[in-house]
Amino acid sequence: MQFLLEVVDILTNYIRKTFDRSTKVLDFHHPHQLLEGMEGFNLELSDQPESLEQILVDCRDTLKYGVRTGHPRFFNQLSTGLDIIGLAGEWLTSTANTNMFTYEIAPVFVLMEQLTLKKMREIIGWPNGEGDGLFSPGGAISNMYSVMIARYKYFPEVKTKGMSAAPRLVLFTSEHSHYSITKAGAALGFGKENGYVPLFVNATAGTTVYGAFDPINDIADICEKYNLWLHVDGAWGGGLLMSRRHRHKLSGVERANSVTWNPHKMMGVPLQCSAILVREKGILQGCNSMCAGYLFQPDKQYDVTYDTGDKAIQCGRHVDIFKFWLMWKAKGTVGFEQHIDRCLELSEYLYNKIKNRPGYEMVFQGEPQHTNVCFWYIPPSMRNMPDGEERRERLHKVAPKIKAMMMESGTTMVGYQPQGDKVNFFRMVISNHAATRSDIDFLIDEIERLGHDL
């Protein structure tokens, strides 16, 4: 126990420093440097045990060479920030060290999951919050559930006879949608060719790069007309449902058959916390149950409809609910709303700051729909270059160079990527409640400091 308290001491120091802006976001090293053993940090495993003292050193080194994703100037991913209540929830979860598959060994967590999913369905707008759902290990798996359930809905015999019991199937999703939709299609045996039968349409609420919202109502009209399953991938944008100001961007979501919604993104819940929500009750069970008698005994003394294991494609399932439930208790629905409104305001601030600033070009015009702000930084040496292939090629290298320097200096982190015919641009996102306008200013200063002489 003394050991555990010493680790807690290391961790609380780490947390304090993470929120201190004079601390660097990261201390970058290349893989070969870390593998060679930085200052005695030996990653190799051995036959003989190490001393507890050495284990504490290993813990310190692990944090030292990692990335502070909770730092107010870490903008690199959709999941950022470090919520202390959520963290405490996760520490409790790992101490309880149990499994979601039965009420028997996770009574409280199973009920928390049920109540929270119901609340989320109410917020989506399904009557009385009815329906079904599960927390799954991330948005990609949640999206995979949606494709599986849709397939089961239209062709239940696939479950026993395989894909040959269905015609050749195809799914529809937009070019900007998350790649996990295509991945799920590939895994589940859908093809991508003309003449295949469509049964599933994905509408994205908050695309990964642009933060764009598909028009759910228009898509729902088409799905109703042609009897197609409508899934809304709100992994990133689902959180906006908590905000009275922003939830109109998901207007029509209540017409979806299934929704992916990741509280570990826009709602600041520690990783992992992703929900798949389904309008039709019982279909998850129908789709996935294999009636494993050794795990789900029907003759238990409690109401076994509370056992969730046979609904899942997993057997053991990590307890992802508690940290979220605890944060909800501590913040209330209104607290999540404030968090989301605040992050979107910060994005508007960034957008207004750079939209007409010399040296910036926006990737798309108009106010950001989500917290995504996508832009090119044009170094002074390029500002008078004529449009053309040469400029494109040079501009393509600007963001990677600035990013590499950012990581070397460790001051901040922001993502970049190309998209379609657009060369590399920065994608700024904000989901960290610790970030302020001064951090946005710092990012812009830093981009200009590092990019000025490119």
Place this chain on the structure above:
Amino acid sequence: MQFLLEVVDILTNYIRKTFDRSTKVLDFHHPHQLLEGMEGFNLELSDQPESLEQILVDCRDTLKYGVRTGHPRFFNQLSTGLDIIGLAGEWLTSTANTNMFTYEIAPVFVLMEQLTLKKMREIIGWPNGEGDGLFSPGGAISNMYSVMIARYKYFPEVKTKGMSAAPRLVLFTSEHSHYSITKAGAALGFGKENGYVPLFVNATAGTTVYGAFDPINDIADICEKYNLWLHVDGAWGGGLLMSRRHRHKLSGVERANSVTWNPHKMMGVPLQCSAILVREKGILQGCNSMCAGYLFQPDKQYDVTYDTGDKAIQCGRHVDIFKFWLMWKAKGTVGFEQHIDRCLELSEYLYNKIKNRPGYEMVFQGEPQHTNVCFWYIPPSMRNMPDGEERRERLHKVAPKIKAMMMESGTTMVGYQPQGDKVNFFRMVISNHAATRSDIDFLIDEIERLGHDL
């Protein structure tokens, strides 16, 4: 931070009590009782925030009404125990709150995963530990990976054209294998009918109920002859590879194309920690990559072959490696070996204790292969009953009744289930390093105390 330390105080008290045998394993309540609000424990979420004091009460109540899976007398699941080093590792992991998909944001964890998977492949016996692998959110997903990879190996065009690019496929697995193999087959569009083309054979190393080991070498001979993919599901039995005394039970595992191995089961690592290991290098990437340019930029300043995201069916992936790596550092390979040998000795102790004891019938004869010991307890009133339907029906109800009373009294927990034509029997398993012979004695006393008058 004060709040976090108060939660730590709650958690360390909980841990101390968990290891104290005078503490109950659980304080059982029915779902409706918990939902009605036990002593003010309100599970419902609300719009307004709760005070931090109330949040601390919520934490205490969550633990109070939960199940102590780390208690030395909790024998209910394959994953039991509470390793303090592993727990510290998990607390650090949630504090780091990052994601395995790129080296960029998880440099240390990505390297730890790589080195640990290599070590596991060496232990399996693949030359130089070469091959590939990932930690996944549980054995069911690891098994699903194996089926996906096998399908890709034989019919790579399924990835783009769907299952219609392959003949009707079927997989082989034994009746006692884990249901996740069948579930993976159903998800991936395999059927279960005669005349379908086999491409995948699963051999189980440590079945869930009996702890039995399939003869891997014999199965490998057949797979080689017919050019089939051989997967070894060692979710439960894989840990025995760490023991020089017991690893012969997996003899032939080095001939497998893929192996599932869950350190969170027999090796006592906190949940979740499951590895899928693959002999052929590069095939995970081939099978799963979708080349998402916005996440996996090829023009980063470091060697991007260290990015793991495009190998996975997940996008975000929880850091499951650190607790395992830290435990390995602290115990050494020899420490895991001792843990496994000790658990198997305890099972032998139990087997020898009850095999000839009045009132016990073993479900199968012979020394246990794993820590599973399966048995019926026959109450005195039934000991002279002739074999037949009436006895079967009564016996079927004995284990559920004893289990229900166990849970009500909260003293210990052990699983039961029917299997094929066998009526409900107890399945005892041991993976908790805190368990001793006295705990085994206690379990048997408790079964007899509760079952005596049935």
